[in-house]
Amino acid sequence: MDDLWKCLVIVLACLGRKACGSEIINGEKAPDGSLLYMASVQVRGVHVCGGFLISEDLVLTAAHCDDPGPTHVVLGTHNLKRVDDGNMINIEKRWKPCNYSTPGNGKDIMLLKLSRKVQLKNNVQAIPLRSSEIHLNENTKCRVAGWGKNKTDGGAVDELRVVDVAIINQQVCNDTWNHYLPANVICAGGYNTKKGFCQGDSGGPLVCNGKAVGVVSFNKNSNCNYTSDVPNVYTDISKYLPWIQGILNGANCYD
Structure with a gap:
């Protein structure tokens, strides 16, 4: 039954994201010890979206990732085949802007509250956010x-x-x-x-x-x-x- 559920989740994820983003094109494998803020947003063991840790118990992701209803995140590993109970944390609550509808209409952002705080250490770190005072120049x-x-x-x-x-x-x-x-x-x-x-x-x-x-x-x-x-x-x-x-x-x- 679990295998059937995973197949259904994969199908729903693919159908629900035809206009949205997911694969890295012409990139390279992330070096070990880098990008320690990255989170895999998952539904019952199936990766559906990316995300990133901004505090001990908060992850930011896209609002359209709320469908098909993520259940947990994986932190502290670059390899999704190397996941155990220590990497996996349940999602306790999700917030989207009140009048979010579709990515094309904007406000495509979602905040995930984790069920427990993670220990910020060598393989897991939060990333600071850009403030409105920081200007991004063309070609940065x-x-x-x-x-x-x-x-x-x-x-x-x-x-x-x-x-x-x-x-x-x-x-x-x-x-x-x-x-x-x-x-x-x-x-x-x-x-x-x-x-x-x-x-x-x-x-x-x-x-x-x-x-x-x-x-x-x-x-x-x-x-x-x-x-x-x-x-x-x-x-x-x-x-x-x-x-x-x-x-x-x-x-x-x-x-």
Whole structure:
């Protein structure tokens, strides 16, 4: 019965993320001892999204990762075949912005409260968030990481992969997307480059200068054969710091 459930979860995850991101394209295996904040967001042992630890008991991910209902996260390993009870932590509560609907309408961010605090040590660390005072210049070198396929029609990988991407001018991004972008997003990778993310790695962080600045949200038409079409799109974390603080202050629903 467990095998049947896992198959169903995989099917639902694939159907639910046709417009969203997941595989790292033209990246490399993440070096041991790096990216210690990365989390695999899972449903009963099946990886469905990326995420990242921001405190001892809080993980950030994408709001669209709420379907099909994640049950736990895995921390402290790059290899999803090397998971035990010490790596796996149940999700106690999930918060999305009140009027979130789809990634294309914005507000694609979700906060996960873990059932217990993790010990920050050599293989697990939290990552600081970008504040609104930090300006991202065009061509700033950043990185995005995740688990999954490494090409559009490829197979999934068990080991974390990472790729360098550059920040793209917001006006250029809006123009290439024909001004269909929601508010409060950042663009990086997938445009004039063959590097970026793809379906399945949603929720992972865009990291610039050691800070998490964005959350993997969506690309175009599930096509990861990147050349010069349109940029990848991330939720701008700095615009949601009041939302995060509102949740921490006890609000059940806060926009």
